[in-house]
Amino acid sequence: MDFIIGKSSRQIVLGNDEWSGVKKIAAKVAGDIKLVTAGDYAVTETGTVSELAANIYAATLGKSSIADTLLSKAEISASDLAGKRECYAFKVVKADNGESALVIVGSDKRGTIYGLFHVSELLGVSPWVYFADVLPQEKDSVVITEADNLVSKEPSVKYRGFFINDEWPSFGNWTFKHFGGFTASMYEHVFELILRMKGNYLWPAMWTSNFSLDGPGLANAELADELGIVMSNSHHEPCLRHSEEWDLIKGDDTEYGSAWNFSKNREGLINYWRGGLKRNGKFENVVTMGMRGERDSEVLGREATLQDNIDYLKDVITVQNNLIKETISEDLTSVPRMLAIYKEVEQYFYGDETAEGLRYWSELDGITCMLCDDNFGNMRKLPEEFEKNRKGGWGMYYHFDYHGDPISYEWVNSTHLSKVWEQMGQAYESGVRDIWIVNVGDLKPQELPLSFFMDLAYDFDKWGTSNTEAAAEYLTAWVKRQFAGQEDSFADIEALLDNYTYVNSVRRPEALNDRIYHPVNYGEADYMLQIADASVDKAKELWETFKETPLKDAFYQLVYFPVCASMNLLQMQIYTGMNHYLAAQGRPSANVYGTMINECMDRDLELQKGYYECADGKWDGIMGSEHMGFVHWNDEEARYPVVHTVIPSRRPRVVVACANNEGYTMGGDWTRRPVVLTGLCSPNSLFEKIELENAGTGEINWKVIQCDEWLELSSTEGTIAEGYTDFVVVTTNDKLPEGSVIGKFVIQAAMYKAEVYVCARNFTDEEMAIDHFVPVLPENLMPFVKDSDLELSIDAREFEVDDDPSEPGYRILDNYGKYGSAVKAFPVTCEFGKEDTEELPCITTSFYVPRDGKYEIILVTAPCNALSTDSLLRVKVAMDPEDTGDAGFETLQTVQDDYQGGERSCPEWARGVLDNQHETAFARELKEGWHDLAVLPVDPGVVIERIVIRDAAYDRRPGYLHNSPVRGL
């Protein structure tokens, strides 16, 4: 029995006493049907249903007069729905005329709405049909079968939504241009988006706008309530009034007074709050409680004690609770309320030895405690076991966009799904299940992570902790949903989205500058450019297909723009680094990069213009955030690249430079510096490279005039024209002596001589077979050589762990973090290391050290925060634990004692979120041979990404990635 939606005219039948919001949604679903199939589905209302015709019937239990009839005709058990949150039954049934009908019954208003939008989903209509022009495939008909029948589960998280924030200049300009402001005509699209994503919750825009005044009037709030959107004001705007609103109506000659201070202006503030509760209390809200200072600042002065602040806040909340009783309901438990544990409020919540925190205060029962990440996607404190199930529960305010220290990120999406999965999973498992809200900035660039966030909150069982592949699977599914009909491109699009979000999360676009990726060290600039070039090429290739299809605009917004704009920015910053690096060596090749920088600047404008022209100008005004070279937390004084132009020497001049380190020489008699190549000491490196650049006037002949017999050079003489560069690739031949050696060749170019030293190791077959060989320089190179880029990196994917999913233990997370993999203890709230070490599974890895010496071991961990007041994200480490036993374990903290996740005053935190990692180093004297390193997280939330082992005698060379490429396109 199939229900076929096609060109034939049918109806969507509702009870005439149905929620008006459901009626409006039914009309939108009818529109979706028309869009896909050209079928004309009128929405009709009725008092009763006597016979089921070949229509769609929808009703809300306990509201619609036809609900019971439908339940009975469709043979749906009322008990599947009654008393449940946001559930719906969806069933294809035989109509009385023998045809088939589709019956949807919701447990409540949003249940029915989700059920109706489930039709759209089956039609292939994306939630992003309006907000990203994802036009569905047109079809003659869509068949809904009995296999589609379902009774939905209650959503995993109670309130699920987002916060439009930092909306200037992008979202603000756009809505003023197209909707005359933050009006209901614009918000209707936002509400629809939320509902299509099965969300229910919104914090509206709040900078220079008032949700409850701008509709015009109350129209925004009324429409939200009608459509079933639960509203809150943001964390520092209590009692349903906006911070902007205060500025509008406060005044010495008003009933509100002027001071935003409950000690000095108690009555005025009570009047103000009462007004808000009276006005908006009739709608569905989560009421923001408490009080912070004006515009996100602390409310009491510096001289106030912790106890003063706690008492003040208790007073405020008690008064607010009473006001709610007075204006909304005597039954406080029926009024959803929340208190944001944000910034300084955190200490009032936790208290200290001098003052008991709010956390133990019974008046807070029933109020959802809203926690917050560190604004960069990492949890701060999470509920401890004893408070996990507190009355009122927990909320989380998460960020995909942030306007603040250390550096804002507000342009294109820079969040990788794996991070959301890992961190929101940590929150959920810790009991944060009442509110999930995410700051999406201007909304537009966050289509992908917002979709995931909403689906994760709606169905945590499916996408959450239990499935370590969830992020990848979600991406696959999401691409399929947005780009239906373009199956040939799915894999490429998926890779493009994964890559650009990886690149942007390794270093957020705004925080990029010319000094991030080292121009030569570790080859990391080259490596990142390869990713960028390949991504842009692929995006352009796909564009050739998409530009001829109805998905042209969706592809531009969801793929082409974010990929190309992100990669173009990356290229520009790396080119600038190269330009400055080469210019500092007086090399005219700097000027080639100068030209490329300018091309990138033009391309950046061109891409933005393309966005404005999308969908016939529908997006004009959006995506206008500054995104280059932030030097402060915000875009003030942001620096575009400064192009350095080199004037070549008027004399013959050659620059002989290492391709992979900073060594260079111009080979003059007195300033000759030996240039040292070290790559051939690593078993992974097959060759080294030297550049010879003509940096002067006239062509230059060069010739190798001396060379050790075990060295092979790709060429030994040549002529370099003005402005050109020759390359010499250096390898070894079978005359290479045993062990580690230093060799040399000498290049004569014009009247200059350059000495190039080559360090190499003749790896035996046994050594070559060693997987984890720590590369070292030949001995006695110091002080001739002071730093080294030789090191062994062992990424988490190579760790040995016992990952039986049925047991507590470690899971390797693929495609996570800066280096593409990580390992984490599961269940995520466990505290393995606090028990006896010998009992516990360890993360282990083995490596081989080719000679005795002191080695530095660096643990690279994700930039997470301590999740409880006594955590320092500790780990236990042991070298060769089989020899040393339990006593060999040493406890290290991966953050310092004074570490304060999310606090702008903590440089360690700030560096961590910018660099997207923490590093913890320790040293060990090691004998030649194999060693086992065991690592064991102690505190919950430690995520280990990489272990680096290197000769401690040499400084580490500067770099951002520091080692071999970790991913490719």
Added chain:
Amino acid sequence: MDFIIGKSSRQIVLGNDEWSGVKKIAAKVAGDIKLVTAGDYAVTETGTVSELAANIYAATLGKSSIADTLLSKAEISASDLAGKRECYAFKVVKADNGESALVIVGSDKRGTIYGLFHVSELLGVSPWVYFADVLPQEKDSVVITEADNLVSKEPSVKYRGFFINDEWPSFGNWTFKHFGGFTASMYEHVFELILRMKGNYLWPAMWTSNFSLDGPGLANAELADELGIVMSNSHHEPCLRHSEEWDLIKGDDTEYGSAWNFSKNREGLINYWRGGLKRNGKFENVVTMGMRGERDSEVLGREATLQDNIDYLKDVITVQNNLIKETISEDLTSVPRMLAIYKEVEQYFYGDETAEGLRYWSELDGITCMLCDDNFGNMRKLPEEFEKNRKGGWGMYYHFDYHGDPISYEWVNSTHLSKVWEQMGQAYESGVRDIWIVNVGDLKPQELPLSFFMDLAYDFDKWGTSNTEAAAEYLTAWVKRQFAGQEDSFADIEALLDNYTYVNSVRRPEALNDRIYHPVNYGEADYMLQIADASVDKAKELWETFKETPLKDAFYQLVYFPVCASMNLLQMQIYTGMNHYLAAQGRPSANVYGTMINECMDRDLELQKGYYECADGKWDGIMGSEHMGFVHWNDEEARYPVVHTVIPSRRPRVVVACANNEGYTMGGDWTRRPVVLTGLCSPNSLFEKIELENAGTGEINWKVIQCDEWLELSSTEGTIAEGYTDFVVVTTNDKLPEGSVIGKFVIQAAMYKAEVYVCARNFTDEEMAIDHFVPVLPENLMPFVKDSDLELSIDAREFEVDDDPSEPGYRILDNYGKYGSAVKAFPVTCEFGKEDTEELPCITTSFYVPRDGKYEIILVTAPCNALSTDSLLRVKVAMDPEDTGDAGFETLQTVQDDYQGGERSCPEWARGVLDNQHETAFARELKEGWHDLAVLPVDPGVVIERIVIRDAAYDRRPGYLHNSPVRGL
């Protein structure tokens, strides 16, 4: 009775047994006569003179058979000449036919030659007739009168000459191009130049050339001897052989062996030296004695003790003396010899407590000890009183050009005459009177200082210590001599030469870079640009005159090129500093400077090309030394400017910047930095200035929205077009409160606000009348303001000294040093401060301090060196000595204990010669009111240029000149 040289044909009559060199010079004088008057003067020889005709007669006493006749006919007393060095009698006498004759009798060969060239001098022929194309004025006749009669004095210094050195690429290329190498045909011009300047001595070029082999063969040495030029080899080439020569003939299978080591190859070196002495001993030489390592290095290894080295050198010198006895003369005292006390030889000369130095060794008697400056024009050690008159005397090896640490100077002249006067005067007064030799590099750019050096050596009585105005007077005379006929331009040329040599000596061209003159602090970049612009304008204006005259080429070489090329380089480096400074602030005006940098680069080439084209290509190849941005001691890796290009912001952006300090703001809400103007706290500063640069897109309106009533702004609103800058001049009006105050105005530009704080002082009439007022900031500005450019500089010209020239005391030297004046104790060898202070005259200055506090006093002294082993260039200072008496004097050393003048290993010395000053700071707590500072040099050679007094509470702002303009064009 006049002798008229004109068109009529006359003769220059010589004895037929006259020195052949005199005959050759006579022919050159005849050529000069022809050049000036077109008169045809044949050189004729005769055995006797029976009658004096209307001719020029010349003879050398004791050589020419006609000398006695001439003495008697001209009534010249033989005793005026007999036994004297290089003297001549010059007399217009009545000829036997009633006309007049000119009689010249020399006491020796060079005496006669100088006498003959004295004719040329009177004709107006410059010594630079060949080497700078200084063509004499053509005249119908030149009248020599009895007033010209003279008997010349013996020259002040015995051997006076120069060293052609560091001759590649410039001089070397030129002579190969035009003379096929370092041949006699070229050297003849050099010898002639020396003789015309009344010099007698030469160290020939020595890098890849051999004076005694290149003539070809001995031709150079033979010609030198014939013309009366005394030759030496340079300081490290003993026994008349060149260092290059050793490389040519050494060898294991030769009689010379291969080792340049007297311990290992005694016989070989003896053979080598004997060969040189035999070959060249017949000519007039000063034989270089001793031995250094090959190519200017130390001869013994590191393990050798001081005594080892002294013994080694004694052995070498003893052997060399014996070889001279064997090959040249048993009477060693008749053979001029010299030992260079250069670099490491200095310690062998002075010895220490473990080893007696050579200075006390009798075998050295009769050998001239050749001292050396620090290669940067400052004396190192000078003879002490007890050794002033040692047998053999003293020589000085001075530098106008240097190829070595810390940074070479080899391009245009960078020596100011006042320095030569002061330092060579110090040497002469200390007894250095036997040899003066100066390194002139490529010779060509050193026409002016070389002329002065030679004349100073020839007639110290006239130009030396007794005349503090000598340098200025010399410049006047020199300009007059080179540019005769262009009287209207004399003053301008003099100013141009004085200015460019001042600018080049304040910082030598090669040592200039974009970080020397601070782009804004102290207004010093602007100030230097004003000098440069005015100089270039004036030079161009004069060129319009000279280009139509025969002096065109001389003007180009002596004035136009060095002025314009120096100033162009200065402009280029300052523009680069501005370009980088503005670019770092994101200001598009940087790009204007970028264009100007490129124009300067082009101009540099154009000026060099002009030089090559001078005199029909005669100078092609010369003046080719690298001269930009040295980063090492030599030109390797020298950096041309790197042009920074700013891309304007795509948003509205305004940069509000102080014109005279580094403060700037873009006025964003969060990054707003107050900008602080401090100039109005100084009684000398009448206004301050703010720049408002449009650094973004679209025009920007600005307006002053708040301003203290006592501030006057030149404008209070405006509109700045893209890429333009507005200026606001800030002054005070009569509402300015009393005392020191801080005011403020606020500029609103687009959405930005800039707060500008203005510190000012309302100077009372009494305060305005105070000459030396120490400007201070209002109190309580810290930490808001951390550094200050406010300071009082009192230049030496303002010091109070007792300068009665008849008494020991202080002389103010005008137009000396970095700030244009200095004070020095005279006689220059006196040691005032070693006696009781109360007895002695002091240098004093008074200043006024407006409030109690700690003040820093900085003594700025010339970058001189300690002149004896126990000197630390000490001074005594006393604050308010009338109150404190003798006890108030404190002794300060102006150089550190480990200071080593001229040693590359001494950074204090290196910084001093680059920065052209030493600074010595001390602090005093001072009460409000007047204070007297007394300063008293203790060690000889201290030259005080400036005293700076400043509030010690603030750091000093970086700068190179640090304070108000000291000179103008």
